[in-house]
Amino acid sequence: MTTSVYLGIVGVGGVGTALLEQLSRIPNAPKLVLLSRSTKTLLAPAPSYSSAIPFVDWETATAAPGITVCDALQPDEIIEHLASVPGRAILIDNTSDILLAKTYPSFLRRGISIVTPNKKAFSDELSLWNNIFDSAAQENARVYHQATVGGSLPVLSTLRDLITTGDEIVKIEGVLSGTLSLLFDTYMPAVGTANTKWSPLVAHALKIGFMEPDPRDDLNGMDFARKLTILARVVGIQVTGPESFPVDSLVPESLLSLPSSAAGVTELMAQLPNYDEQMDLAKIEAEKSGKVLRYIGSIDVPTQTIRVGLQHLDRDSPIANLKGSQIVSIYTKRYGANPLVLKGGGGGGEVTAMCVMADLLKLLGRL
Known part of the structure; x- marks a missing residue:
C-alpha cells in the first residue's frame, strides 16, 4: 500500500x-x-x-x-x-x-x-x-x-559517498562564494592585469544584485565559514561553530557597527573607498610573489585545521581561474595528489x- x-x-x-x-x-x-x-x-x-x-x-x-x-x-x-x-x-x-x-x-x-x-x-x-x-x-x-x-554542486552527497565507501578524506579546499569569486577575479585576474579599485567593484556587484542587500554579509566571511563548518562536521570534525576558527573579514572594523538599514548600507558604501589602500597592499604582496589574491576556505582533516581567508595562489591553479562560480577540491587517500574537483555556478534561486x-x-x- x-x-x-x-x-x-x-x-x-x-x-x-x-x-x-x-x-x-x-x-x-x-x-x-x-x-x-x-x-x-x-x-x-x-x-x-x-x-x-x-x-x-x-x-x-x-x-x-x-x-x-x-x-x-x-x-x-x-x-x-x-x-x-x-x-x-x-x-x-x-x-x-x-x-x-x-x-x-x-x-x-x-x-x-x-x-x-x-x-x-x-x-x-x-x-x-x-x-x-x-x-x-x-x-x-x-x-x-x-x-x-x-x-547545486553535490558536495555533501559526494563527501558522504566517499566516507561510506571507506575512503579517507585528507583535505578540502575551495571557493564557496560566487560573489567573492567574481570580485577577486575582476580585481586581480589570473590572466592580464586590472587597475580597478576594490570599492567600485563592491558597489557594482551590489547594484546588479550580485551581493546581499548588506554587503557585509558577503564580505565578513561568516557565510563562507558556516559552509566550512558543515563540511568539517560531515567529515567527522567536531567543530563548535563558525566562530571557532580563523576567518578573515574584508569589512574594515570601523564599519562593522553601522546599522544594517538602508541608511547604514548607504553610509557603508560611502566610506568603503577610504579603505581601498588596504586591499591594494594585499594585491601588491601577491604580485611580488608572482601570484594572485583569492579568498578561499580549507580544511586539513588530519590536523583538524580550518581557515577561511585571503591566500596567494599560482596563476595557473583552478581556483585562481575561477570566474564567478564555486569550486571544491576534495583530497582523499584514494585520489592521491589529484583531487576530486566539483565546479559550477552553484547559487541563485x-x-x-x-x-x-x-x-x-x-x-x-x-x-
Whole structure:
C-alpha cells in the first residue's frame, strides 16, 4: 500500500517561488497542505486534506473552499498541522531563520522529515547538529540539506559517498562564494592585469544584485565559514561553530557597527573607498610573489585545521581561474595528489530550488 505524502513549505522568497514552480511540473507531487511566509499562512483543510494548496497561483487560492488563511504560525503550530496528516509529512524550510532551525529536532521527533537549504540549522551550535540527527534516527525521519553547501554542486552527497565507501578524506579546499569569486577575479585576474579599485567593484556587484542587500554579509566571511563548518562536521570534525576558527573579514572594523538599514548600507558604501589602500597592499604582496589574491576556505582533516581567508595562489591553479562560480577540491587517500574537483555556478534561486527539489525526490524515494 502506497503511503500518502504531504508537504509544508515555509519561505516563499526567491528559492521558495522557484521551488513551487518546479513542483507544479512533476507528476504525482505530494499534496501541499501548509504554505507559510512572513506575513501569512495558507492551510489545507484538516483532517481529510481532501483539497490541497496549488503550487502555482497559490495567492489566488485564499478564496478557494476549505483553504484557511491566517497569520504566520509559530513552529509548534506548524508541527501540529503537519503531524496530523494521514500519511508521511515533510517540512521544506526555504528560510535562513535560526529560530525555526532550532526546532528541527521537534519536527523530527514527530516523524516529520526535513528538506532545507538553511545553513544556520547545521552550522550553529554543535549540540543542535547532534540533536537534529539523533532525533531523525529515533523516529525514522530523514534530513536532506544538500543545498546548504555549494548550491547545486553535490558536495555533501559526494563527501558522504566517499566516507561510506571507506575512503579517507585528507583535505578540502575551495571557493564557496560566487560573489567573492567574481570580485577577486575582476580585481586581480589570473590572466592580464586590472587597475580597478576594490570599492567600485563592491558597489557594482551590489547594484546588479550580485551581493546581499548588506554587503557585509558577503564580505565578513561568516557565510563562507558556516559552509566550512558543515563540511568539517560531515567529515567527522567536531567543530563548535563558525566562530571557532580563523576567518578573515574584508569589512574594515570601523564599519562593522553601522546599522544594517538602508541608511547604514548607504553610509557603508560611502566610506568603503577610504579603505581601498588596504586591499591594494594585499594585491601588491601577491604580485611580488608572482601570484594572485583569492579568498578561499580549507580544511586539513588530519590536523583538524580550518581557515577561511585571503591566500596567494599560482596563476595557473583552478581556483585562481575561477570566474564567478564555486569550486571544491576534495583530497582523499584514494585520489592521491589529484583531487576530486566539483565546479559550477552553484547559487541563485532557481539553481538552489533545483537542489532542494532533488533532495525532495530522493526523500520521496526513501519514504
